[in-house]
Amino acid sequence: APVMAETWDMPMAYSASNFHSATGAEFAKCVTTGTGGELEIVTHPSGSLFKGADIKRAIQTGQAPIGERLLSGHQNENALFGFDSIPFLATSFDDSAKLWKAAKPSLEKVLSEQNLTLLYAVPWPPQGLYFKNEVTSVAEMKGIKFRSYNNATSRLAELTGMLPVTIEAAEISQAFATGVAESMVSSGSTGYDRKVWESLDYFYEVDAWLPRNYVMVNSEVWADTAEAHKNVITGCAELAEYAGNWRAKEYTGFTLQGLRDGGMTVGPASDQMVGELKEIGVTMTNEWLEAAGDEGKAIVDAFKAMQ
Amino acid sequence: MDYVFLVLIFLAVLFLLLGSGVWVGIAMMGVSWVALELFSNSSTIGQDMVSQIWSASKSWELAALPMFIWMGEILFRTRLSEDMFKGLSPWMARLPGGLVHANIVGCTVFAAVSGSSAATLTTVGKMSIPELRKRNYPETMTIGTLAGAATLGLMIPPSLTLIVYGVTIDGVSIIKLFFAGIVPGLVLASMFMAYVAIYSKVSKSWNPDQETGMTFMEKLKNSRFLIPVILLVVMVIGSMYLGFATPTEAAALGVVGAWVLAIAQGSLNWQTFRDSTIGAVRTSAMIALILAGSAFLKFAMAKTGLPKELAEMIASWEFSRFALLMVLLVFYIILGCFLDGISTVVLTMAVLEPVVRTAGIDLIWFGIFIVVVVEMAQITPPIGFNLFVMQGMTGHEMGYIARAAIPMFLIMVLMVFVLIAFPELATWLPDNLRQR
Amino acid sequence: MGVLRSLRVGLDFLYRLAEFIAALCMIAILALIMLQMLARWSSEVFPGAPEYAAYFMAAASFMGFAAALNRGSHIRVSLLLNAVGPKMKRYVDIWCFAVASATMWYFVWHARQFVYWSWKFNDVSQAQDRTALWIPQSVMIIGGALLAIALTDSLINLIFKGENRISHDNIETQEV
Ligand code: NA
Ligand code: NA
Numbered sequence: 001a002p003v004m005a006e007t008w009d010m011p012m013a014y015s016a017s018n019f020h021s022a023t024g025a026e027f028a029k030c031v032t033t034g035t036g037g038e039l040e041i042v043t044h045p046s047g048s049l050f051k052g053a054d055i056k057r058a059i060q061t062g063q064a065p066i067g068e069r070l071l072s073g074h075q076n077e078n079a080l081f082g083f084d085s086i087p088f089l090a091t092s093f094d095d096s097a098k099l100w101k102a103a104k105p106s107l108e109k110v111l112s113e114q115n116l117t118l119l120y121a122v123p124w125p126p127q128g129l130y131f132k133n134e135v136t137s138v139a140e141m142k143g144i145k146f147r148s149y150n151n152a153t154s155r156l157a158e159l160t161g162m163l164p165v166t167i168e169a170a171e172i173s174q175a176f177a178t179g180v181a182e183s184m185v186s187s188g189s190t191g192y193d194r195k196v197w198e199s200l201d202y203f204y205e206v207d208a209w210l211p212r213n214y215v216m217v218n219s220e221v222w223a224d225t226a227e228a229h230k231n232v233i234t235g236c237a238e239l240a241e242y243a244g245n246w247r248a249k250e251y252t253g254f255t256l257q258g259l260r261d262g263g264m265t266v267g268p269a270s271d272q273m274v275g276e277l278k279e280i281g282v283t284m285t286n287e288w289l290e291a292a293g294d295e296g297k298a299i300v301d302a303f304k305a306m307q
Numbered sequence: 308m309d310y311v312f313l314v315l316i317f318l319a320v321l322f323l324l325l326g327s328g329v330w331v332g333i334a335m336m337g338v339s340w341v342a343l344e345l346f347s348n349s350s351t352i353g354q355d356m357v358s359q360i361w362s363a364s365k366s367w368e369l370a371a372l373p374m375f376i377w378m379g380e381i382l383f384r385t386r387l388s389e390d391m392f393k394g395l396s397p398w399m400a401r402l403p404g405g406l407v408h409a410n411i412v413g414c415t416v417f418a419a420v421s422g423s424s425a426a427t428l429t430t431v432g433k434m435s436i437p438e439l440r441k442r443n444y445p446e447t448m449t450i451g452t453l454a455g456a457a458t459l460g461l462m463i464p465p466s467l468t469l470i471v472y473g474v475t476i477d478g479v480s481i482i483k484l485f486f487a488g489i490v491p492g493l494v495l496a497s498m499f500m501a502y503v504a505i506y507s508k509v510s511k512s513w514n515p516d517q518e519t520g521m522t523f524m525e526k527l528k529n530s531r532f533l534i535p536v537i538l539l540v541v542m543v544i545g546s547m548y549l550g551f552a553t554p555t556e557a558a559a560l561g562v563v564g565a566w567v568l569a570i571a572q573g574s575l576n577w578q579t580f581r582d583s584t585i586g587a588v589r590t591s592a593m594i595a596l597i598l599a600g601s602a603f604l605k606f607a608m609a610k611t612g613l614p615k616e617l618a619e620m621i622a623s624w625e626f627s628r629f630a631l632l633m634v635l636l637v638f639y640i641i642l643g644c645f646l647d648g649i650s651t652v653v654l655t656m657a658v659l660e661p662v663v664r665t666a667g668i669d670l671i672w673f674g675i676f677i678v679v680v681v682e683m684a685q686i687t688p689p690i691g692f693n694l695f696v697m698q699g700m701t702g703h704e705m706g707y708i709a710r711a712a713i714p715m716f717l718i719m720v721l722m723v724f725v726l727i728a729f730p731e732l733a734t735w736l737p738d739n740l741r742q743r
Numbered sequence: 744m745g746v747l748r749s750l751r752v753g754l755d756f757l758y759r760l761a762e763f764i765a766a767l768c769m770i771a772i773l774a775l776i777m778l779q780m781l782a783r784w785s786s787e788v789f790p791g792a793p794e795y796a797a798y799f800m801a802a803a804s805f806m807g808f809a810a811a812l813n814r815g816s817h818i819r820v821s822l823l824l825n826a827v828g829p830k831m832k833r834y835v836d837i838w839c840f841a842v843a844s845a846t847m848w849y850f851v852w853h854a855r856q857f858v859y860w861s862w863k864f865n866d867v868s869q870a871q872d873r874t875a876l877w878i879p880q881s882v883m884i885i886g887g888a889l890l891a892i893a894l895t896d897s898l899i900n901l902i903f904k905g906e907n908r909i910s911h912d913n914i915e916t917q918e919v
Contacts, residue, residue: 007348015474015475015476015477015657016656016657016660017476017478018477042612045657046474046475046653046656046657047653048653048657049606049609049610050358050362051362053362053869054358054362057358057860057864057866058358060864061351061354061860062350063349063351063354063355063358074869076867076869076873077865143786145783148871149870150869150870150871151871151873154788154790154871163783163786164788164790165783166790166791166792166793166870166871167553168367168368168793169474171368171553171554171555173470173473173480173481173482174465174481174482174547174553174554175553177482178549178550179550180550180551180553180783193477193478194480195479195480195482195483198480198483199482324842325820326820326822326823327823327835328819328820328821328822328835328836328839329842329843330812330817330818330819330839330843331819332817332818333842333843333846336846336850337842337846340846340849353849353850353852353853353856354853354856354857356849356850356853357850357853357854357856357857357883358857360850360883361801361854361857361880361883364800364801364804364805364883365797365798365800365801365879366797366800367794367797367800369797369800370772370776370797370800373769373772373800373803374772374773377769377773551780551784552780555776556776556777556779556780558776559772559773559776559777559780560777560780562773584766584769585762585766587769588762588765588769588803588807588811589762589807589816591769591803591804591807592804592807592808592810592811592816592817593811593816593817593818595803595804595805595807595808596804596808596811596817597818599804695818698818699816699818704822704825705818705820705821706822
C-alpha cells in the first residue's frame with residue numbers, strides 16, 4: 001500500500017462520454033498508475049463537482065488542485081483567452097496547432113499570473129454553422145435568429161445581419177425545436193451529441209475556429225509536488241495532448257457522418273459565402289487585436305509567419 | 308476511506324440536526340460541513356460552501372420557479388382559483404373520488420406548463436387546498452395526492468430532470484425524452500386517480516359535502532368560470548410550443564397573464580398585488596434556502612465520493628437486466644431519501660451509464676425510469692422536496708405529510724414495474740412521432 | 744432601555760426593508776424576462792438579460808431570507824418540538840437557533856472572503872453583461888448577514904426573555 005497517498009479531485013465540465021472527458025480520465029489513470037498510487041487523480045465529469053464556469057476560479061483559489069476549462073469562456077476577463085476563438089483565423093487542425101504554438105508562451109504567462117500552471121490543451125472539432133434552412137450567402141442570413149452565448153458570437157451575428165438571441169445551454173434543444181432560435185455556431189460534435197437534426201437541417205463546415213479545453217493545475221500545489229511526480233504528470237500530459245488531438249480529428253469525421261445519418265445536409269459553404277465570411281473574419285481579428293493589444297499582435301504575427 | 312463509518316456519522320448528524328428542528332436548508336449545510344470536515348481532503352470548506360451556494364442561487368433556470376409561485380399567489384388571492392372550482396365541482400362531484408381528482412388533473416395540466424415539481428405543487432396547491440378543505444374532503448387525501456401528483460411536473464414535458472439527464476448522457480435526445488415522458492405521465496396520473504376512486508368507495512372516513520343537484524344546462528352555464536384559467540394555461544403552453552417563449556419566459560408570461568385576468572375580473576387591487584408579491588417572495592426564499600443547502604450537500608457527496616463508490620460497486624456486480632433494474636430501484640430510492648433527484652442523476656450516471664448500456668437497456672426508456680425514481684425522492688423523508696413545500700403551505704407536520712404520501716410512493720413503485728412490463732409506454736411515441 | 748428599544752425598532756425595520764427590496768427584485772426579474780422576450784419579438788437585442796435576471800434571482804432569495812425566518816416560512820421538522828414540554832422546548836429551540844446562527848455566521852465570514860477574491864481577481868461575468876461579479880455577490884453577504892442577525896436576535900431573545908420571536912402562522916392565514 002502507498003505510504004503518503006494523495007488525492008487530487010479534477011472537476012471537468014462535459015459529460016463522461018465526451019472525448020475530452022475520456023482523455024482526462026485516461027490522463028488521471030496514467031498519473032495514478034505512474035506514481036504507483038502515491039498521487040491519485042479522480043475526475044468528476046458533467047460539472048458534478050464544479051460547473052464549467054466555476055472551474056477556473058476553483059483551481060485559482062485552491063478549491064480544486066487541478067481541472068479542465070474552455071478558456072475562451074473567460075475572454076471578458078482577458079481578451080488573450082479568446083485567441084483560439086477568433087473567427088476564420090486558424091481554420092484547420094494544422095493551423096490551429098500553429099496558432100497554439102504561437103500563443104502558448106503568452107498564455108502560460110497570463111495563467112501563471114493567475115496562480116495557474118498549464119498541463120495540456122486539446123482542441124474541439126472545427127466550429128461550423130447550423131441552419132434550419134439552406135443558406136448560400138451572408139445576405140441570406142439576414143434576420144435569422146442566431147443562438148449567441150458571448151460577446152464574440154453576438155458580434156458574429158451582428159456582422160452577418162443575424163439576430164442574436166440568448167439561449168441558455170439547458171434550453172437549447174427546446175429553443176431549436178420551437179423556433180425560438182434557428183441557427184448556431186458550434187462544432188459537429190455538439191450538434192451530434194445534442195441530436196440537433198431533429199430541428200435543424202443544414203450544417204456548413206466553415207471551420208470557423210477550433211477552441212481548446214485547457215487542463216490546469218494550481219501553481220502552489222504544483223510547486224509543492226514532488227519532482228518525481230511532476231515528471232510523471234508532465235509525461236502523462238504530453239501523452240494526453242497527443243491522444244486528445246488524435247481523438248478530436250477522428251471524432252470530427254465521425255460526428256459529421258452522424259449528422260448526415262441523422263438527415264442533415266452536411267458540406268462546405270458556397271464559395272461566395274466562404275469569401276464573405278473571411279472578410280468578416282478579418283474585421284473580427286482586427287477587433288480582437290485592438291482588445292488584446294501588443295501581446296495579441298505578437299501572437300497573430302507569429303502565427304502568420306508560420307504559414 | 309471507511310464508508311461505513313462515513314454513512315453512520317452522516318446519518319447521525321443529519322438526524323440530530325433535522326430531528327431537533329434546525330431549519331432544513333441550514334441543517335443540510337451543517338451536515339455537509341461535518342461530512343467534508345471529517346471525510347474529505349478539502350482545506351477550503353468555507354469557500355466550497357459559498358461558491359456552491361452562490362452558483363445555485365444565481366440561476367436563470369431557477370427564475371421560472373418564483374414566477375410560477377407568483378402566478379399561483381395571484382390566482383389564489385384574486386378568487387380566480389375559487390371560480391375555477393365553482394366551474395369544476397358540479398362536473399366532478401359525482402365521480403367516485405369527487406374533487407380530489409381536480410388535484411391530480413390540475414397537477415397534470417400544470418405539469419405541461421412547468422418543468423419543476425415545486426412550482427406545480429405550490430401553484431395547484433394554493434388553489435385546491437382551501438377549496439377541498441371547504442368541502443370537507445379528508446385532509447390526508449388532499450395532501451397525499453397533491454404531493455404525489457405534483458411530481459408529474461418532472462415527467463410531463465417540459466421537464467428539468469429530463470433536460471439534466473439528456474445533457475449528462477451524450478447521444479440522448481432531449482426532445483425524444485420529452486415525448487417519451489408524455490404517455491407514462493398520463494398513465495401515472497390515471498393510476499393516482501384510480502387509487503382515489505377506489506379509496507373513496509372503500510374508506511369510512513370519506514364524507515365530503517355533497518354538491519346540490521344541477522341540471523346539465525346549469526352545469527354548462529357554471530363552466531364559464533373555468534374559462535379564465537383555461538385561457539391562461541393555453542396561453543402559457545401555446546407560447547412555448549409556438550416558439551414565442553422559452554420555458555422560463557413562459558413562466559413570466561403566466562404572471563402577466565394572471566394579472567390581466569385579475570384586472571378583467573376586477574379583483575386586482577393594491578392589497579392583492581402586495582399580498583401576492585410578498586407571499587411569492589417568502590415562498591421562494593423558503594425554497595431557495597433549501598436549494599442552497601442541497602447544493603452544498605451535493606458537493607459534499609461528490610467530494611466524499613460515496614454515491615460514486617456505491618455506483619461502482621453496483622457496476623462491478625454482474626446482473627441480469629431485471630436484477631440490475633431492481634438493484635438500481637433500491638439504490639435510487641435510498642439515495643433519494645437524502646439527495647434531490649437531479650443531484651443523484653449527475654453524481655451517479657457517469658458510472659452507471661456504461662453498465663446500463665451494456666445491459667442493453669434503451670437509454671430513452673431508462674430516462675423515464677430515472678424520472679419515476681426521482682419523483683419518489685420528492686416525497687420520501689427525511690429530505691423530500693415536496694414534503695418541505697407542502698409543510699410550508701399547510702403547516703402540517705412533515706411526518707403527517709410523508710405518511711399521507713405513502714400510497715403515492717407505492718403507486719410510483721408499481722409504475723416502475725408497469726414500465727418494465729410495457730416498455731413501449733415510453734418508447735413508442737418518440738420512436739414513431741418524429742421520424743424524418 | 745432606550746438603546747435596546749431603538750435597537751429593536753431598527754432591526755425590525757431592517758428585516759422589513761430587506762423584504763421590500765426582495766419584492767422589488769422579483770418585479771425586476773419579471774421585467775427583465777419580459778423585456779428580453781419583447782426585444783426578440785421586435786428583432787431587437789437585450790444583451791445580458793438572463794444574467795441580470797439571475798443576479799436578481801439571487802438577490803430576491805438572500806434579501807428574503809430573514810423576513811421569511813421571522814414569519815415562520817422556513818421549514819423545520821417540529822416533531823420533537825411538539826412532543827416535549829414548554830421548558831424543554833425552550834432548550835431545544837435555543838440549540839436550533841445556536842446551531843443555525845453559527846452556520847450562517849460561518850457562511851457570512853467565508854462569503855466576505857469569497858467576494859473579496861472576486862474583486863481581487865477581477866472576476867467578471869463570462870456572458871454578455873460583463874458585470875464585475877463582486878457587485879451582485881455582495882448582496883449574498885448582506886442577505887446572509889441579515890439572516891444571521893435575525894437568528895442571533897431570536898437566540899438572544901429566547902435566552903434572556905424566554906420568548907420565541909417567530910410567529911408560527913402559516914402562509915395561508917398570514918397577515919402581511
Ligand atoms: Na413538466
Ligand atoms: Na427524498
